[in-house]
Amino acid sequence: MDGHASAVRPAPVEIRGLGYAYGEGELRRPVLRDIDLTIRPGEIVLLTGPSGSGKTTLLTLIGALRAMQEGSCRVLGQELMGASEAQRVQLRRQIGFIFQQHNLLGFLTAQQNVAMAIELDPRTTEAGRLERATAMLAAVGLGDRGASLPSELSGGQRQRVAVARALAGEPGLILADEPTAALDRQSGGEVVRLLRELAKRRGVPILLVTHDPRILDLADRIVSMEDGRIVPTKQAEGVPAA
Amino acid sequence: MNVQAREAPAPPGFLPWAPELTGEAGPPPEPRAPRGRPGAALYLPLRLAWRQLRAEKARLASAIAGVMFACVLVFMQLGFRSALFDSATALLASFRADVFLMHPMTQVSFKPEMLPRVRASQALALPEVQATVPVYLAQATWRNPESGARRAVQLVGFDVEAGVMDFPGLAPLIETLKRPDTMVFDRRSRPEFGPVPKLLAERGPFEVQVANRQMEVVGLIEIGPSFGADGNVVMSETNFRRLVKERQVSQVDLIAIRLVPGADREAAVARLRQVLPPDVTVLGGPDLVKHERDYWESATPIGFIFMFGSIMGLIVGMVIVYQILFSDIASHLKEYATLKAMGYSNFYLGRAVLSAAFILALLGFLPGFALSTFLYDVVGKSTFLPLAMDAPRALAVFGMIFTMCGLAGLLAMRKLRDANPADMF
Ligand SMILES: Nc1ncnc2c1ncn2[C@@H]1O[C@H](COP(=O)(O)OP(=O)(O)OP(=O)(O)O)[C@@H](O)[C@H]1O
Ligand SMILES: [Mg+2]
Numbered sequence: 001m002d003g004h005a006s007a008v009r010p011a012p013v014e015i016r017g018l019g020y021a022y023g024e025g026e027l028r029r030p031v032l033r034d035i036d037l038t039i040r041p042g043e044i045v046l047l048t049g050p051s052g053s054g055k056t057t058l059l060t061l062i063g064a065l066r067a068m069q070e071g072s073c074r075v076l077g078q079e080l081m082g083a084s085e086a087q088r089v090q091l092r093r094q095i096g097f098i099f100q101q102h103n104l105l106g107f108l109t110a111q112q113n114v115a116m117a118i119e120l121d122p123r124t125t126e127a128g129r130l131e132r133a134t135a136m137l138a139a140v141g142l143g144d145r146g147a148s149l150p151s152e153l154s155g156g157q158r159q160r161v162a163v164a165r166a167l168a169g170e171p172g173l174i175l176a177d178e179p180t181a182a183l184d185r186q187s188g189g190e191v192v193r194l195l196r197e198l199a200k201r202r203g204v205p206i207l208l209v210t211h212d213p214r215i216l217d218l219a220d221r222i223v224s225m226e227d228g229r230i231v232p233t234k235q236a237e238g239v240p241a242a
Numbered sequence: 243m244n245v246q247a248r249e250a251p252a253p254p255g256f257l258p259w260a261p262e263l264t265g266e267a268g269p270p271p272e273p274r275a276p277r278g279r280p281g282a283a284l285y286l287p288l289r290l291a292w293r294q295l296r297a298e299k300a301r302l303a304s305a306i307a308g309v310m311f312a313c314v315l316v317f318m319q320l321g322f323r324s325a326l327f328d329s330a331t332a333l334l335a336s337f338r339a340d341v342f343l344m345h346p347m348t349q350v351s352f353k354p355e356m357l358p359r360v361r362a363s364q365a366l367a368l369p370e371v372q373a374t375v376p377v378y379l380a381q382a383t384w385r386n387p388e389s390g391a392r393r394a395v396q397l398v399g400f401d402v403e404a405g406v407m408d409f410p411g412l413a414p415l416i417e418t419l420k421r422p423d424t425m426v427f428d429r430r431s432r433p434e435f436g437p438v439p440k441l442l443a444e445r446g447p448f449e450v451q452v453a454n455r456q457m458e459v460v461g462l463i464e465i466g467p468s469f470g471a472d473g474n475v476v477m478s479e480t481n482f483r484r485l486v487k488e489r490q491v492s493q494v495d496l497i498a499i500r501l502v503p504g505a506d507r508e509a510a511v512a513r514l515r516q517v518l519p520p521d522v523t524v525l526g527g528p529d530l531v532k533h534e535r536d537y538w539e540s541a542t543p544i545g546f547i548f549m550f551g552s553i554m555g556l557i558v559g560m561v562i563v564y565q566i567l568f569s570d571i572a573s574h575l576k577e578y579a580t581l582k583a584m585g586y587s588n589f590y591l592g593r594a595v596l597s598a599a600f601i602l603a604l605l606g607f608l609p610g611f612a613l614s615t616f617l618y619d620v621v622g623k624s625t626f627l628p629l630a631m632d633a634p635r636a637l638a639v640f641g642m643i644f645t646m647c648g649l650a651g652l653l654a655m656r657k658l659r660d661a662n663p664a665d666m667f
Contacts, residue, residue: 060663063583089587093585097584107293
C-alpha cells in the first residue's frame, strides 16, 4: 500500500466506536458494538464472519441506508451520525451498491438499468448517459447485450450488469453484500474478479461481505466479525491480515 | 501569479478555521454543477413511470379500462343532467326576444301567473323598446291523429307578425298562420303525439283535434320537449283565443320585448324596472332561462341525482387506479428500494407514481371521450334528449379524471414508504 498517498487523501470510510441495536425497550438487542474500521483509498476490504455477526447491518450503516445510533461514521467526507435523510440520500448517489440479488428493474433494458445510476446527475445528458452505460456494459463483457431485458440474461450476466450499474456513477465507494451468493462457482468468481479489476483501475475502494472462501484472495485486507465486534483475522495462506 | 499556483491561497471571505482552509471535510464539498434542465426533474420520472406501465400490458389495459369507465360514466351523468335542464328550458330558450316581463309569482313557465296586458303598452313608452308582444301559454289535450290517444300539449299564442318572437322554422309560415284555426307543430315533440312530420309530408296540412276543436297543422318548427310539456304547438294570438275561450284577453302570461338595435339590455332592464309597477318582474332573455332552470334544480332532485352518479363514477375509477398503482408498487418494492439505495429520493419516486397516475388519466380519458361522444349520439337519438359534447364539459371531465387519478396516485404513494433500502442486503 502506498502509505504516503493514503495520508494525503482522506479515508473514504472512517468508523469510530460505532454501535447499533435493533428493537426498542425490552426487545432492544445490540448487534454491533464498538466498531472501529478504516478503509483507505483504493483498498479492497473483505468482511467475513459467521451468520448473524452483523456484517450486513454494518454495510447498511456505511451505505447510509440506515440511521446511525452511536459512534461516528464518516463516509466520503460525510459524517453519518445525525445526518438528515436528505444528506443520506445525497451520499448514496456517490456509493455503488451490489446486492445479493441483482435487483435490476425488470422493465428496463440492461443499458437503461445502468443509465439509471447516472440519471440523477443533472450534468449528464441522455445521449451521454447511454454512451456511458454502453461503455460500462462493454467493460463487464456485455457490450452486445445492452438491449436485453434482465429476464433475457443469465444470472451471471445480470450480476455483471449490476456491477456495471454500481460503477457507472463513478462512485467513491462500492459496497457489496455476498454478490456471489446467488451464482454458481464459476460465474461468481468471474463477477468478483471483474469487479476487483474495474475498481482497481479506477481506484475505487470496495467493502465486500462474503462467506465464500474462494474469493478471499481478492482482498487487500480481510476483516472478520464475530458477535457484533471486529476480531483479529486468522491468518490464511497468501492473504494479508488486517 | 505563480504564487497562486503553488500554495492554495486563502480565498477571500473565509474565516481562518473554515473547513475549506483547514482541509477538514465539513459539509460534503458538492461538486454539483448548476441544476440541469428543469424539465428533466419532471420528464425523467414520467419516462420511468411510462416504461413501467408499458411493461405490463394486461395491467395497463385494465387500468385504462377503469379510467375509461369512470370517464364515460361521468360524461353520461353530466350529459343527462345538462340535457334534462336544457330540455326543461327548451321552450323559453327558443323565445328569441331581448327582455321579458312576467308575474313576480311565476315560478315556472308551464304554471304561469298572469299579468296585465297593459304592461306591454306601458313598456313601449321607453325609447329603447322597439316592440312588445304579449304571449299566451296554456296546456290543452291533443288527440293523436293516428291512434286517437290523448296527450297534453303546450300551446303558445302570440302576435306572429310582430317579429318579436321567433322559432327556428317559423318565418316562412307566418302568412299561413294568419288563417283561422291553424297552428304549427314542434317536430321535436315526443313521438306519442303521432307521426306529424310524416303525415304532413304525405298529405300536406291536415286536421288534428286540440282541446276538442279541429285545428289545422300547417307546418313544423323546432323547440323540443321539456319537463312541463312533451310537445309544443305555436299559433297566432287570435287562434289561441278561439281555442282557449275562457282566457281573458287582458291577462297574459308573458310579455316579450324587442329593443331597438344597439340598445344596452342591462340598462333597458333597469329602466323598465323603474317605470313599471311592482306587479311585473323584468328579466333579460338569459335570466329568464336561468330562472326556469333554477326552478328545476331546486324543486327536483335531478341535479343531486346526477351529481351523485358522477361522484360514484369518480370514486370507482379512483379505487381502480389506486389498486393498480398500489399493486404496481407492491410488486416492485425491491426495485423501488434499489432505486432508493442508488440515491433516488422518496420525492422523486413519488413523482414517478403521480406521473403514472396522470398517464393513466390521459390514456383513459381519450378513449372515454371518444366513446362518450359516440354514446351521446346514440342515446340522444333514442331518448330525444339534446346530448352534445362540448369543449367546456370535456375540459371539466378531464379535470375531474385528472384529479381522480392524482388522488389515487397520492394514496398509492404511501406504499413507497415500505420500500426500505436497508432491507435490500
Ligand atoms: N431488521 C432487523 N430487525 C431486527 N433484527 C435484525 C434485523 N436485521 C438483522 N437483525 C439481527 O441482527 C443480527 C445481525 O444481522 P446481520 O444481517 O447484520 O448479520 P450478517 O452478519 O449479515 O449475517 P449473514 O451472514 O447471515 O447475512 C442478527 O442477529 C439478526 O437477527
Ligand atoms: Mg448478511
